[in-house]
Each structure stands twice: as C-alpha cells, then as structure tokens.
Amino acid sequence: MSARVPVTPIDAAEISTYDHVTDVLVIGYGCAGVSAALEADAGDAEVILLERQSGGGGSSALSGGEMYLGGGTAIQEACGFTDTAEDMEGFLLAALGPDADQAKVGLYSRESVAHYQWLVDHGVPFKPSLWDSPTWVPPTDDGLMWMGENAYPFNEIATPAPRGHRVTSDGFGGKVLMAVLSEAVDKTDVAVHTDTAALRLIVDGDRVVGVVARHFQETVTYRARRGVVLTTGGFADNKEMLAQHAPQLVGRGVNSDGGDDGRGIVIAQAVGAAVKHMSAGQVGISLVPGMMVRGMIVDGVGQRFINEDVYPGLVGQAALFKHNLNVWVILDEQAYEEVPVEERWGVQPHFVAETLGDLEREIGMPEGALQTTVGEYNRFAERGEDPYFHKSDRWLRPLRPPFAAIDVQRGMAPPEYGDSAGSGGAEVFTIGGVHTTVDGRVLNLDGDPIPGLFAAGRATSGLHSWGYISGTSLGDGTFFGRRAGIAASADE
Amino acid sequence: MSARVPVTPIDAAEISTYDHVTDVLVIGYGCAGVSAALEADAGDAEVILLERQSGGGGSSALSGGEMYLGGGTAIQEACGFTDTAEDMEGFLLAALGPDADQAKVGLYSRESVAHYQWLVDHGVPFKPSLWDSPTWVPPTDDGLMWMGENAYPFNEIATPAPRGHRVTSDGFGGKVLMAVLSEAVDKTDVAVHTDTAALRLIVDGDRVVGVVARHFQETVTYRARRGVVLTTGGFADNKEMLAQHAPQLVGRGVNSDGGDDGRGIVIAQAVGAAVKHMSAGQVGISLVPGMMVRGMIVDGVGQRFINEDVYPGLVGQAALFKHNLNVWVILDEQAYEEVPVEERWGVQPHFVAETLGDLEREIGMPEGALQTTVGEYNRFAERGEDPYFHKSDRWLRPLRPPFAAIDVQRGMAPPEYGDSAGSGGAEVFTIGGVHTTVDGRVLNLDGDPIPGLFAAGRATSGLHSWGYISGTSLGDGTFFGRRAGIAASADE
Numbered sequence: 002m003s004a005r006v007p008v009t010p011i012d013a014a015e016i017s018t019y020d021h022v023t024d025v026l027v028i029g030y031g032c033a034g035v036s037a038a039l040e041a042d043a044g045d046a047e048v049i050l051l052e053r054q055s056g057g058g059g060s061s062a063l064s065g066g067e068m069y070l071g072g073g074t075a076i077q078e079a080c081g082f083t084d085t086a087e088d089m090e091g092f093l094l095a096a097l098g099p100d101a102d103q104a105k106v107g108l109y110s111r112e113s114v115a116h117y118q119w120l121v122d123h124g125v126p127f128k129p130s131l132w133d134s135p136t137w138v139p140p141t142d143d144g145l146m147w148m149g150e151n152a153y154p155f156n157e158i159a160t161p162a163p164r165g166h167r168v169t170s171d172g173f174g175g176k177v178l179m180a181v182l183s184e185a186v187d188k189t190d191v192a193v194h195t196d197t198a199a200l201r202l203i204v205d206g207d208r209v210v211g212v213v214a215r216h217f218q219e220t221v222t223y224r225a226r227r228g229v230v231l232t233t234g235g236f237a238d239n240k241e242m243l244a245q246h247a248p249q250l251v252g253r254g255v256n257s258d259g260g261d262d263g264r265g266i267v268i269a270q271a272v273g274a275a276v277k278h279m280s281a282g283q284v285g286i287s288l289v290p291g292m293m294v295r296g297m298i299v300d301g302v303g304q305r306f307i308n309e310d311v312y313p314g315l316v317g318q319a320a321l322f323k324h325n326l327n328v329w330v331i332l333d334e335q336a337y338e339e340v341p342v343e344e345r346w347g348v349q350p351h352f353v354a355e356t357l358g359d360l361e362r363e364i365g366m367p368e369g370a371l372q373t374t375v376g377e378y379n380r381f382a383e384r385g386e387d388p389y390f391h392k393s394d395r396w397l398r399p400l401r402p403p404f405a406a407i408d409v410q411r412g413m414a415p416p417e418y419g420d421s422a423g424s425g426g427a428e429v430f431t432i433g434g435v436h437t438t439v440d441g442r443v444l445n446l447d448g449d450p451i452p453g454l455f456a457a458g459r460a461t462s463g464l465h466s467w468g469y470i471s472g473t474s475l476g477d478g479t480f481f482g483r484r485a486g487i488a489a490s491a492d493e
Numbered sequence: 494m495s496a497r498v499p500v501t502p503i504d505a506a507e508i509s510t511y512d513h514v515t516d517v518l519v520i521g522y523g524c525a526g527v528s529a530a531l532e533a534d535a536g537d538a539e540v541i542l543l544e545r546q547s548g549g550g551g552s553s554a555l556s557g558g559e560m561y562l563g564g565g566t567a568i569q570e571a572c573g574f575t576d577t578a579e580d581m582e583g584f585l586l587a588a589l590g591p592d593a594d595q596a597k598v599g600l601y602s603r604e605s606v607a608h609y610q611w612l613v614d615h616g617v618p619f620k621p622s623l624w625d626s627p628t629w630v631p632p633t634d635d636g637l638m639w640m641g642e643n644a645y646p647f648n649e650i651a652t653p654a655p656r657g658h659r660v661t662s663d664g665f666g667g668k669v670l671m672a673v674l675s676e677a678v679d680k681t682d683v684a685v686h687t688d689t690a691a692l693r694l695i696v697d698g699d700r701v702v703g704v705v706a707r708h709f710q711e712t713v714t715y716r717a718r719r720g721v722v723l724t725t726g727g728f729a730d731n732k733e734m735l736a737q738h739a740p741q742l743v744g745r746g747v748n749s750d751g752g753d754d755g756r757g758i759v760i761a762q763a764v765g766a767a768v769k770h771m772s773a774g775q776v777g778i779s780l781v782p783g784m785m786v787r788g789m790i791v792d793g794v795g796q797r798f799i800n801e802d803v804y805p806g807l808v809g810q811a812a813l814f815k816h817n818l819n820v821w822v823i824l825d826e827q828a829y830e831e832v833p834v835e836e837r838w839g840v841q842p843h844f845v846a847e848t849l850g851d852l853e854r855e856i857g858m859p860e861g862a863l864q865t866t867v868g869e870y871n872r873f874a875e876r877g878e879d880p881y882f883h884k885s886d887r888w889l890r891p892l893r894p895p896f897a898a899i900d901v902q903r904g905m906a907p908p909e910y911g912d913s914a915g916s917g918g919a920e921v922f923t924i925g926g927v928h929t930t931v932d933g934r935v936l937n938l939d940g941d942p943i944p945g946l947f948a949a950g951r952a953t954s955g956l957h958s959w960g961y962i963s964g965t966s967l968g969d970g971t972f973f974g975r976r977a978g979i980a981a982s983a984d985e
Contacts, residue, residue, distance in 0.1 A: 007939045008938050008939055009765070009937075009938070009939065098740070099740045099741060099743065100736045100740040100743055244592045244958070245767070245768075245769040245770065245928070245954075246769070246770070246771070246772070247772075248590070248591045248592040248770070248958045248959050249591060249959065251591065251592055267938050270762075270767075270938055271765065271938050273501070273763065275737070275762075276737075277737040277738070278737065278738070278740070279738070279771065279772070280738075280739075280771070280772030302880075302881045302882070304796050322814065322815075323814075323815040367873075367880035367881050368880070369869060369872070370869075370881070373865055373868075373869055376865075377861060377862075377865055380861070381859075388794075388859035388860070389794045389859050389862070390794070436737070445501075446500050446501070446759050446762055446763050447499050447500055447501065462737075466736070466740045467740050467741065
C-alpha cells in the first residue's frame with residue numbers, strides 16, 4: 002500500500018460504475034471481520050469480505066486464542082466455577098481502566114454466555130479443563146485459565162472466576178479460531194476477495210457508500226448499499242502513527258501479521274470519525290510467567306513494582322510504561338526447577354550467583370539493592386505475607402541460594418512467537434481506534450453516527466481505556482464484530 | 494458555549510455577508526495568540542484578535558511566567574553561564590521525549606536568543622539573577638532558574654545551564670508577561686474583540702476562510718482573507734475529551750483559566766486536522782520542591798522512584814502515571830528547617846514521628862518499608878552517593894530523627910494556586926493537540942497543510958511528545974505563535 006494514496010474520501014459523483022456492488026462490505030478478514038460477515042449474511046444481506054493478504058486470518062490467527070468470556074459459561078460450570086455477569090463486569094472495569102467503556106463492558110458481560118454459545122454453535126472448540134498457573138498460553142490444551150481475576154486488587158473488587166477461554170489447540174489457538182470461523186464463512190454466500198486492500202472510502206454527501214481498493218496493480222471499486230464495516234486492525238506496524246499517538250510503544254516488537262498500518266482508522270478519521278485512547282497498548286512482555294510468579298520481577302535498581310501473580314499483560318504495561326522495560330526476573334534454583342519444563346520455553350537465566358551481592362554486581366545494580374529487596378520479601382514470605390504488593394500466599398516462599406536473574410530485554414521466544422527474542426523485551430499492539438457505539442456505528446466528532454460506516458476489532462476503541470487483559474481483543478472483536486454486522490445488514 | 498453547536502464546518506456559500514472582514518483572524522488571547530497578532534500586524538496584515546473572556550490573558554496569565562530560553566541569552570551571560578543551542582536542544586529532546594518533535598526543538602533552540610530579544614524588545618522584563626534551588630517558581634524576583642538541566646540523567650546528556658527565564662514579578666509571572674504583551678498590542682492596529690467565542694470554522698472548498706462566533710446571545714461571522722490562527726489552548730477542562738484521550742488525567746485539578754475545553758482542537762479536526770500526543774499532560778504536583786529535594790519522595794509502599802532534584806514537573810509525571818499520585822514526601826526535622834520559610838508555602842507535615850517504624854505505622858505503610866528505604870538512602874548518603882537514582886551530592890545527607898511525612902494527595906496551596914489544596918495532589922493540563930509545521934500550518938491526515946488554517950500554543954502538539962518541562966508552553970506558545978502570525982500574514 003503506497004503512502005502516496007491520499008486518505009481523503011472520494012465523492013461518489015466521481016465514480017461512474019462500480020466493479021462490485023453488495024449490501025454489506027466488510028474490510029479485513031480477522032476475527033472481527035469474519036464475525037461481522039457471518040452475522041450480516043445471517044441477516045439476509047449480500048456480503049463481500051475484503052482481505053488484503055492472500056487468505057483470511059489476520060493478526061487474530063497469530064494470537065494465543067484466548068477469549069475473555071464468563072458469567073457462567075458451560076466451560077466454567079464444567080470446571081466447577083460459579084460466575085456472574087456482575088463480577089465479570091466489575092473485574093473488566095477495573096482491569097481495563099481507568100475509565101473503561103462502561104456501556105461496552107456492561108453489554109459484553111451480560112451477553113457473554115450467549116456469545117460463548119454462538120462461538121460453540123459455529124464450531125469453535127473449548128475444552129472443559131482448567132490450567133491453574135499464571136501463563137500467557139497454557140502449554141497443554143486446557144480450555145480455561147485465570148487472567149488474574151484471583152490476584153490483588155481484583156480479588157477484592159469482584160468475586161474471582163477464571164474467564165480465559167482458550168480455543169482448543171496444539172499451541173496458540175488463534176489459528177484454530179480463524180480456521181473454524183473461515184469454514185463457517187465458506188458455507189455461506191459471503192464472497193471473499195483476497196489480495197484486495199481498501200485504500201479510500203467513497204462518500205455520497207454524509208454517507209459512506211463504498212471503497213476504492215487495490216487488487217495487485219489494479220484499482221477496484223466497491224459499492225455497499227447498506228454499510229461498510231471496517232475491521233482493519235490497529236496501527237502498531239505504522240511507526241509514524243505510533244510516534245504521534247503512542248510514543249512509548251515505538252521501537253518494540255510488534256504482535257501482528259505485519260499489516261496493522263492503521264489505514265482503516267485514518268480513512269475513517271478522514272470522513273469525520275472520532276478516535277479514542279490512541280496512546281494505549283498491549284505489552285506482551287518477554288518472560289515466562291511461571292518463573293516470575295515463583296520469584297519476583299524488579300526494576301533496574303532491584304525494586305519490585307507489582308504482584309507477580311496478576312495477568313502478565315498488566316505486568317508488561319507496568320514494566321514498559323513505568324520502567325521502560327528495564328526489568329529483571331529474579332528467582333532461586335528451587336523456583337526454576339519447579340517450573341514444569343514445558344512451561345520454560347527454553348529460557349535460561351542470564352546470570353547465576355551463590356549470593357545476592359554477587360548477582361547485583363553481575364547485573365550492575367547498586368550494591369545492596371537485591372539484598373534489600375529479597376531480604377524484605379523473605380522476611381514476610383516466612384509468614385506467608387506480602388504487604389508490599391499482595392502476591393497470593395500460594396506463591397510466597399523465601400528465596401534461597403543459589404540465585405538467578407533473567408534480563409527481560411533480551412527476551413524469550415516460545416516457538417510460536419517466532420523472532421520475538423529480538424523484540425527488546427516485548428511485543429506490542431495498539432488498543433485505541435475509532436469511537437463506536439455498542440452497535441459498531443462509527444461516531445463523528447459531534448458524537449453522531451456517520452451514516453453507512455461501521456467498525457469493530459482493534460481498529461476501534463473497544464472495551465478498554467488504558468489497561469489490557471488478553472482475551473479481550475478476540476472477545477470484543479468477535480462480539481462487537483457480530484453486532485456491527487447485524488446493524489449494517491439492517492441499515493436502510 | 495453550548496455543547497449543542499455542531500463542530501462541523503459551515504460552507505462559505507451559506508454566508509451571504511460577514512459581520513467582520515480582516516486579513517488575519519487570531520482566536521484566543523493567550524501568549525500564543527498575542528504573539529501571532531503582534532507579528533501579523535508587523536507583517537502589515539489587518540488583524541482581529543478574538544477572546545471569549547472579557548479580557549486578554551487566558552491560562553497564560555495564570556501561569557508561573559517561566560519561559561524556557563537559552564543558547565546564551567543576556568540573562569544567562571550576566572549570571573555567568575555559557576550555553577549553546579546544541580546543549581539546549583539535547584536537553585529538550587531528552588526531557589520532552591520519547592520522540593519529541595526534532596524539527597520544532599531544533600529550530601526553537603537555534604532561534605532562542607533572538608526570541609529572547611524579541612520578548613525584551615516588547616518590554617518583557619527579566620532580572621539577571623539566579624535562583625539556585627529546585628522550585629516551581631522562585632519566591633524572590635530572580636529571573637533565572639534551573640529546570641533540572643543539572644540533574645541526572647540530563648547532566649550526562651548535555652552540558653547543563655539554567656534556562657528557566659522567569660518574567661520579573663511579585664509571585665507568578667504570567668500576569669506580567671500578558672500585561673506587557675497586551676500593552677504592545679494596544680499600540681498596534683490589532684482589533685481585539687472580547688466576549689466572543691469562536692464556535693465553527695467556515696470553509697470555501699478546502700480552504701478555511703473564517704469563523705462563526707458567539708458574542709453573548711448574538712451570532713457573529715468573521716471572514717479572514719489570509720488566515721485563521723487557532724490559539725485556543727488545550728482540553729484539560731473538557732472531561733469527555735480527557736476520558737477519550739488522557740484518562741489518567743481525569744479527576745485531577747486543572748491548571749487553566751477554566752476555558753480549556755478543546756473546542757479549537759475539535760473544530761480543526763472537523764476540517765481534517767491531524768492531532769498528536771493527545772494523551773500527554775503536565776502534572777503540577779502539589780508539593781514543595783525544596784522539601785522534597787532535601788528529603789525524598791516515595792510511593793505508597795515507601796519506595797523511591799526518581800532523583801528528587803529533577804524538575805518537579807517530571808516528578809509529577811512519574812508520580813501520576815506510575816503511582817497514581819499515591820506518593821509521600823519524607824524528610825527529617827533538619828531538612829524541614831533548612832527550607833527557607835518563604836519557600837514553605839505554609840505546608841506542615843501530616844505525620845511526625847521519632848522513629849521510622851512509628852512513621853510507617855501512622856501512614857499505613859508495610860512494617861519496615863521506610864526503615865528499609867531510608868536505611869539504604871542513608872548508607873550511601875554518608876558517602877555522598879545515590880547509586881539508586883543519582884540525586885546530586887549537594888542534596889545528600891543521612892536523614893535523622895525526628896522524621897516527618899507529607900501526603901501529596903492532600904495537596905498544598907501556594908497563595909496563587911488558589912484552591913489547589915482540593916486538587917487531589919496535582920493540577921494538570923494537556924500537552925497534545927493539532928499537528929502543525931514549524932510555521933504553524935495545520936496539517937491534515939495526509940500530512941498536507943490545510944489552506945488558511947494555522948495554530949499555536951497548547952491547542953497544538955508543540956515541542957513535546959510525552960515529557961514536560963515548565964517554560965516550554967509560554968516558550969513554544971510565543972515562539973510558534975509568532976511564526977504562525979508571520980506565515981498567516983504572508984499567505985495569499
């Protein structure tokens with residue numbers, strides 16, 4: 002996609018004939034786009050689904066495959082957990098704030114069980130078994146996991162229940178989710194146009210009526226009678242946009258399919274769309290949660306800064322935004338050995354030492370820094386307490402020699418992360434985007450819907466304000482993608 | 494200003510006659526607007542300056558009156574300091590980053606001596622004497638102050654020189670700056686229209702040609718032959734915009750004249766303007782820098798997080814964005830007594846205790862927290878070292894009983910801050926805004942100038958990306974305000 006193509010819209014008066022005409026045009030074949038297409042099709046609309054890669058999947062297919070679902074799903078019940086929509090809502094408002102989207106979080110929580118059922122009805126597999134230790138993605142095919150609901154302060158805000166529903170998979174589950182939903186699309190009349198990148202919107206007065214796209218060297222025009230649904234992803238791959246809106250994310254690894262260039266957001270802005278929370282980002286910190294939780298995470302001067310049993314995404318945000326990722330995992334031999342081998346992802350300590358004094362020197366921390374921190378930690382761990390950061394007593398034990406340190410900035414690479422070892426300590430993606438209603442209608446700067454324009458997924462500001470918990474992107478992408486597809490198919 | 498008036502522009506075809514016609518229309522009579530008006534007038538343009546309050550001044554008149562200037566000004570030389578534009582640029586890029594605006598910072602630094610002279614030529618008074626201790630605003634009328642240039646890490650990035658040029662005043666200097674520049678305006682042909690709020694832009698095709706304003710209950714139209722210059726300030730007074738773009742600033746006190754509602758930014762966006770760094774904010778933390786630097790600042794569990802001799806604005810950003818302002822100033826009796834009475838602003842400790850154990854208990858910190866932190870601090874202070882945060886040895890001394898603690902969230906109120914004691918620990922304003930060239934031309938989403946539209950001051954993203962040092966708002970407001978006025982007067 003050339004940077005030279007303007008983002009400003011084209012007047013419909015300039016288009017004499019369209020190459021394709023449909024009811025609903027969905028742009029982007031990730032989890033939001035496929036959900037919008039399925040529901041628009043179910044709503045008896047003619048649907049074309051554009052994707053600029055050669056096949057569907059997008060960044061969704063590369064993800065861990067966690068869906069944040071709860072309120073009493075069949076998987077939760079099978080694993081023996083009681084949950085309510087209110088507790089789910091309370092957790093999400095706290096974890097995704099400050100000032101998370103109350104309307105979206107409330108609706109998402111109340112309709113979560115129904116959304117779970119929609120996914121299952123479309124063939125998405127979830128296994129009714131719990132993985133009960135902090136991790137990014139279970140090394141097994143367990144289908145339910147904690148996302149820090151049982152960690153401080155969230156365990157005091159809402160009754161905890163595990164809500165990470167992981168699509169059954171060997172490894173990351175995103176590819177399975179997208180394969181299943183793609184199969185569902187194949188059974189419908191949805192026309193999929195691959196290798197086709199949307200470049201500009203077409204407007205008729207105030208209304209969005211289509212897009213100009215590029216198919217290899219060819220310009221192709223699409224007319225959408227009822228609505229255009231943008232599900233084009235975030236902007237983590239666009240360095241200029243990152244510098245303008247989220248400068249703290251610049252220079253980190255990117256968790257995407259390489260196509261999160263933000264163009265969908267900008268072409269929407271060019272027809273008047275408002276954006277929200279453009280500075281926010283998920284920070285997939287490069288560490289093994291099972292090691293961190295059994296030891297501790299410290300900043301560059303050896304100070305702890307968070308309870309290590311919260312969801313590692315929140316650790317990543319704290320580490321990047323508060324400490325510029327200059328952070329270390331400190332643990333002892335027993336902690337390392339206790340981490341099941343399949344959870345270690347091959348990570349070896351960068352420094353080992355018999356004493357904390359030696360370890361400080363090797364790392365280059367102030368003399369006494371780790372001795373002080375571990376001393377305080379051990380003093381309270383003996384009693385099963387952590388008055389500093391409130392880590393659960395399940396993970397509290399005095400650390401004993403020999404000790405080890407892992408430099409987070411040198412990264413670690415679970416097989417499916419590919420080259421994340423060179424990511425500088427984290428892979429990020431953006432959370433902000435266009436401002437939408439719960440029905441996926443894109444709002445302009447006056448807060449009014451832009452006729453004919455819908456959006457969902459990471460091209461939008463979803464449930465989140467600033468905080469991030471994994472499973473909410475596949476979660477709000479599919480949920481609000483569906484709603485956008487329904488609303489678009491019903492338009493006019 | 495009613496929220497009901499749409500922000501979308503009005504087509505010039507709908508306006509039959511204008512109430513006022515001029516060459517350059519400047520909107521907002523703060524430091525950026527007055528500078529733009531003076532230069533547009535000097536450029537032989539007919540100028541109208543709109544202000545919605547009953548008189549000029551804006552938030553600028555309520556500010557401390559610091560201007561960040563350097564590179565070898567007469568004041569710096571009179572105080573015995575050598576400075577270069579390169580060192581000034583190096584400091585600003587580090588302090589205002591990550592990813593501060595290189596083009597703006599470079600130009601601003603190279604032309605700083607000339608800009609100083611322009612201010613002096615217009616009558617702005619600066620006294621050639623140095624205030625040599627960390628503070629928000631000197632309690633004397635000293636004209637030069639350090640803005641943390643001599644603190645780590647900046648002292649290792651660029652050769653330090655004090656660059657805070659404080660307008661000579663009894664107390665805050667902003668009112669003097671605005672009074673002097675207003676007198677300069679009075680000597681020109683610039684027409685000042687007060688009680689007049691710009692509501693919408695008027696466009697003729699792609700070009701901005703005027704504004705629709707409100708003067709009490711009356712609608713007034715303005716035509717600008719050469720250009721409209723938006724200098725309407727930030728959006729700290731607009732809670733909805735804060736929640737959308739800078740949620741961490743919601744609920745804090747606001748440092749403004751009450752009119753920073755962001756409308757200037759939004760009406761620019763509605764004609765296609767791009768925005769940058771909307772999440773960034775200055776955080777005027779409610780503490781006495783002279784107390785903090787002689788003691789320490791700690792978070793809620795008693796841990797230090799920054800060298801206390803950096804500019805307090807950077808302490809404020811760290812305290813809010815990293816610790817949600819749950820921070821405390823810890824000091825001993827000697828430190829308190831050493832702070833000159835006129836610097837204390839009447840602040841009394843919230844807790845005093847003979848032992849750190851007692852102080853921890855009174856505050857509610859973990860048992861041992863302050864004993865650990867002060868123990869480590871003292872151990873190194875004995876040697877004049879601070880390997881943790883690198884505070885200058887000038888301020889290092891072991892702290893001895895009795896001890897005291899000040900709760901930053903309970904605030905402190907120097908007389909001119911008015912009711913800041915109820916601000917929850919800080920008064921904030923926003924730093925992000927519309928994307929402009931160094932000539933104040935507003936850029937659209939394609940990076941092209943919007944014909945006829947200029948902007949400066951806190952309605953724009955200025956020198957800054959994320960970091961903030963006081964003096965850069967009056968500094969870039971006047972500097973880029975001038976350039977916008979020059980460019981607008983030369984247009985067409």
